[in-house]
Amino acid sequence: MNDSIKPDDIDPVIHERVRLAIVSALAVAPEMSFNELKSTLGLSDGNLSAHATSLQKAGYIEIAKSFKGRRPYTALRLTAVGQEAFRRYVETLRKIIEKGTQTMDEPK
């Protein structure tokens, strides 16, 4: 098995810090509202909105808009594609860490 890490292995959509934070939160919470996600990650409306749209365009998250009573409600969920992309990203990080640790352990 070839364990070498190529630049293409790092998903540029998830690699961005805010988008990684959104995907990480949604990876453990099946669904979060826009406001929950905003307060959990300490983001502004505009920032969260812009990055959530990018993730939606990539097919990584679903954004469902509805009303709760008379108030608009936005729910965000990770799609199967998003879950797989997140899993791959974490796996890549693990490989980089393991490789780095092995390099540090090797006698010079």
Add this chain to the structure above:
Amino acid sequence: MDHDEAQVRMQEIQRIMERATLWTILPGTSAITGGLMVLGGCLVSYLMFRSVKDPSFAPIDFASLLDLSLNGQIAFCVMWFLIGVGGIVAEIHFAQLQARRQGISPKGRSARLAFFSLTPSVVIAMVLTVKFLAPTNLRSQEIQYIAPVWMMLYGTGVYTAGLFSVRAPRTLGKAFIAAGVASIGFFQQYGVITAALSFGLFHIAFGLYVIGKRGAGLAT
């Protein structure tokens, strides 16, 4: 990306997951169980107070404790102590169970921060309760303070713990603080009712909200 950056990224992912998880491991059923236990405790308190032959206080006033016999007073205190301990044990147990089910450490940084945020106010409330119930110092007004003091301090703890999670626990904390302020300001003599409304119904409502939000499968 080098080794150090990858490690920082991993830590960041872990921190965010813990933060989001703190919400998902909130066990709805244990909140409801705790709420029902408090409602039961309030009902038993009411029945104990009502059984007094020559009452000086109304049966919905915790100061009625003064009307009880010594054995009655001890039974009353033991009952509330057990309800408190039972509620905390159930909460911790169910949260751990839920975390394990989701494959997450229940002792993560966010969970520890939340725990340590809640602890000081609960300890202060306990100290004040012991002070208010000291046999040499047993006075009606101080007994009446116990329920509102618990509401305000518990609310403060829940609010602070909620700072490491999402909005729902903070809302619960604010509701407790508001209930405590109203209770100490205007409803001191209605302690049994205000305790039932806050510690009983607020917890039940919160538990139902968590279950509704995350689905019965997630709310142990």
